[in-house]
Each structure stands twice: as structure tokens, then as C-alpha cells.
Amino acid sequence: MTTTVPGLQFRTLTIPASMDAGDAADFREFTRVRNLVYREIAGTDDDAMTPEELLPHYQADPDEIRRAWVVIVDGAFVGRVGVDLPLEDGSRNAFWLVELLAAHHGRGIGSAGYRLIEQTAREHGRTILQSWAQHPDADGDRLVAPTGCGSIPRDHAARFYLRHGYTLEQVERQSELILAGADATVRHLLAEAETASAGYRVVQWQGATPATHVDAYAWMKSRMSTDAPSADLDFDEETWDAERVARHDAKYVESGRTKLVTAAQHVDSGELVAFNELVIGTDPAGPSHQEDTLVLREHRGHRLGQLVKCAGLQTWRRDIAPQSPKVITYNAEENRPMLDINERIGFVPVAYNGAWKKVLT
Numbered sequence: 001m002t003t004t005v006p007g008l009q010f011r012t013l014t015i016p017a018s019m020d021a022g023d024a025a026d027f028r029e030f031t032r033v034r035n036l037v038y039r040e041i042a043g044t045d046d047d048a049m050t051p052e053e054l055l056p057h058y059q060a061d062p063d064e065i066r067r068a069w070v071v072i073v074d075g076a077f078v079g080r081v082g083v084d085l086p087l088e089d090g091s092r093n094a095f096w097l098v099e100l101l102a103a104h105h106g107r108g109i110g111s112a113g114y115r116l117i118e119q120t121a122r123e124h125g126r127t128i129l130q131s132w133a134q135h136p137d138a139d140g141d142r143l144v145a146p147t148g149c150g151s152i153p154r155d156h157a158a159r160f161y162l163r164h165g166y167t168l169e170q171v172e173r174q175s176e177l178i179l180a181g182a183d184a185t186v187r188h189l190l191a192e193a194e195t196a197s198a199g200y201r202v203v204q205w206q207g208a209t210p211a212t213h214v215d216a217y218a219w220m221k222s223r224m225s226t227d228a229p230s231a232d233l234d235f236d237e238e239t240w241d242a243e244r245v246a247r248h249d250a251k252y253v254e255s256g257r258t259k260l261v262t263a264a265q266h267v268d269s270g271e272l273v274a275f276n277e278l279v280i281g282t283d284p285a286g287p288s289h290q291e292d293t294l295v296l297r298e299h300r301g302h303r304l305g306q307l308v309k310c311a312g313l314q315t316w317r318r319d320i321a322p323q324s325p326k327v328i329t330y331n332a333e334e335n336r337p338m339l340d341i342n343e344r345i346g347f348v349p350v351a352y353n354g355a356w357k358k359v360l361t
């Protein structure tokens with residue numbers, strides 16, 4: 001496809017079988033540009049991934065259709081476009097991104113890429129389009145989330161969304177915890193949570209979920225799609241079974257990343273009722289990421305969130321990632337209970353993301 005920008009091309013991303021395959025060059029370049037865009041926005045390499053780490057997330061997946069294009073200007077890769085279409089029954093959702101190197105902003109390339117997104121969504125009968133972007137702090141006019149919690153500058157990306165008919169639905173806080181020096185607080189908060197959570201115990205595993213915990217983990221993962229604060233965003237209720245858990249775990253194992261799951265088990269029933277995930281890439285000195293954390297609704301009020309987070313961090317530091325300097329996490333700005341725990345542990349806000357939505361007519 002071409003537009004009025006001379007030499008512009010959107011080429012369907014080739015997904016190689018492995019990064020050793022003969023057709024892996026596009027994927028390598030796609031990853032390089034992805035990492036550069038994030039460095040330009042955030043000023044760090046904290047979100048960088050190697051192509052080997054990223055590839056499993058693009059390979060065929062029965063849970064979603066993932067379409068992606070590389071953006072090429074005069075033969076050079078300058079960005080990427082992607083649309084994810086969840087395959088839950090009756091899903092109306094499409095999640096998307098357009099990410100361009102800063103030198104190519106403001107020439108209509110993003111708008112041309114966006115046309116591919118709406119076209120793809122329509123082809124698949126999807127009418128709810130949602131997308132996230134980081135909005136680095138800046139002076140000037142701001143947009144406040146309709147939740148009343150959090151605001152972002154009306155920057156270039158915000159204007160791009162507004163121009164294409166989007167509304168800001170939620171502001172998400174990115175926080176980080178510097179691990180050196182956090183051990184004593186984690187230990188203290190863990191002891192406090194253990195006292196408040198009599199009748200529950202901690203269970204942990206790395207890599208593939210043990211057979212005894214597969215059903216419980218599948219149930220908790222499905223509740224993540226229904227029980228996390230989502231403002232007026234739309235998420236399909238996800239169905240998780242043993243195969244989906246295995247596919248999820250395999251993405252980490254195949255990419256060489258380490259995932260620690262820390263769960264709280266209700267001792268009398270044997271049920272798992274809360275969990276937290278910590279992840280690190282192949283570089284042991286790289287940042288860690290805290291992914292899902294959830295306490296099932298019926299078990300809230302026993303400090304189980306604090307329990308799984310602190311138990312996870314303690315094992316992480318001691319046994320798994322002692323060289324990792326920090327943990328990064330994302331939370332809805334209105335999610336006070338979760339932010340309270342993170343703030344007590346020592347997480348501090350470093351950036352804000354906007355969650356944007358448009359409903360096609």
C-alpha cells in the first residue's frame with residue numbers, strides 16, 4: 001500500500017519459525033525499531049526485548065489473530081503497525097498500535113497506518129478499537145481521565161487519537177521499585193501480611209505450571225479479564241483451560257524468559273485465590289516486570305495482595321534475579337488498593353499511559 005508520502009510502504013511482517021531461519025531479517029528489524037521507538041519515548045531501554053524474546057508472541061496462536069506490518073520509507077524501516085483480534089466467542093474488540101520513529105512523525109504516516117487498522121477491524125467485524133500509548137509529562141494543556149484519576153498532556157499522540165475519533169478512557173500509572181534497599185521493607189510487609197492472612201499459604205512455581213495448579217491458575221487468569229478495574233474499556237471475558245495455560249507458559253519458556261508465579265492457597269479448600277507474576281528477560285542484569293496480580297473477589301480483605309507481591313519479591317531477589325536493578329509495573333490510576341500496596345513496598349510513579357477507545361459505527 002502507498003500513500004502521499006513518497007517511498008512509503010506497509011509490508012506484512014514475515015513471522016519466521018525461529019530467529020535462525022532464512023526469513024528472519026524482517027522480524028529482527030521490526031524488533032530493533034520497536035525498541036528504538038520505546039527508547040525515544042521513555043528515555044530508557046526498560047521495555048526492550050530481543051527478537052528471540054519477542055518472536056513467540058507473534059507465532060500462530062489459537063487465542064488471537066495478530067496482524068502486523070513493517071513501515072518502510074525509501075527502503076528503511078521506520079516503524080510498525082499491529083492489530084490484535086481476540087478470538088473469544090463474539091468478540092467485538094481490536095487492540096492496535098502504530099509506532100513510528102520520531103523523525104517520521106507528522107507526515108501522515110501514522111494516519112496511513114491507522115487506515116490499515118480500521119480496515120482490518122472492519123474485515124473481521126470488530127467495532128471496538130482500543131489502544132495504549134505512553135504520554136511523557138509535558139507542560140501545557142492536559143486531558144483528565146473520565147474516571148477522575150490521572151491526566152496526560154495533550155501531546156502529539158493524544159492529538160492523533162483525538163483526530164481519529166478516540167476518547168481517553170483511563171490513565172495507567174507505570175511505577176518502578178529500585179530493588180537495592182527494598183529488602184527490609186519487603187521482609188517487614190511480608191511478615192505483616194502473613195499475620196493478617198492466617199488460613200492461607202504461599203505456593204510458588206517457575207516455568208510450566210505444575211499439573212496440580214493448572215486448573216486453579218486457569219481460573220485466576222480468566223478472572224483477570226473480568227475483575228481488574230477497566231473503566232469504560234471493553235475486555236472479553238477470557239476462557240482459560242489447561243491448553244491455554246500451557247501455551248501461555250510456553251511463550252516464556254521458548255523465549256528464554258523467566259516467570260515466577262506466587263500464589264496464595266486457601267489451606268482448608270486447597271483453592272488458589274490470589275497470584276502475582278514476576279518476569280525477567282534473558283539478561284540477568286535487565287529490569288524485571290511485574291505482570292498480573294489478582295486476589296479473587298471472595299478472598300479480598302486478608303492482605304493477600306501484599307502477601308503474594310512480597311513473597312514473590314523476596315524469592316525473586318534471593319533465588320532468581322539478584323542482579324536485576326528494578327521491577328516495573330502498570331496499574332490503573334483509580335486502582336487505589338493495588339497502588340496502596342505498591343506504594344508501601346516502595347514503588348514510585350515514573351510515567352503515565354493513556355488508554356484510548358473508539359466505537360466504529
Ligand SMILES: CC(C)(COP(=O)(O)OP(=O)(O)OC[C@H]1O[C@@H](n2cnc3c(N)ncnc32)[C@H](O)[C@@H]1OP(=O)(O)O)[C@@H](O)C(=O)NCCC(=O)NCCS
Nearest residue numbers: 097098099100105106107108109110111133157159160163
Ligand atoms: C502517534 C503517532 C502514531 C502519530 O503518527 P504520525 O505519523 O506522527 O501522525 P500523522 O502525521 O498521521 O498525523 C499527525 C499530524 O500530521 C498531519 N498530517 C497528516 N498528513 C500529513 C502530511 N502528508 N504531511 C504533513 N502533515 C500531515 C495530520 O493532519 C496531523 O495533524 P494534527 O496533529 O493537526 O491533527 C506517532 O507519533 C508515533 O508513532 N508516536 C509514538 C508511538 C505512539 O505513541 N503511538 C500511539 C499509538 S500506539
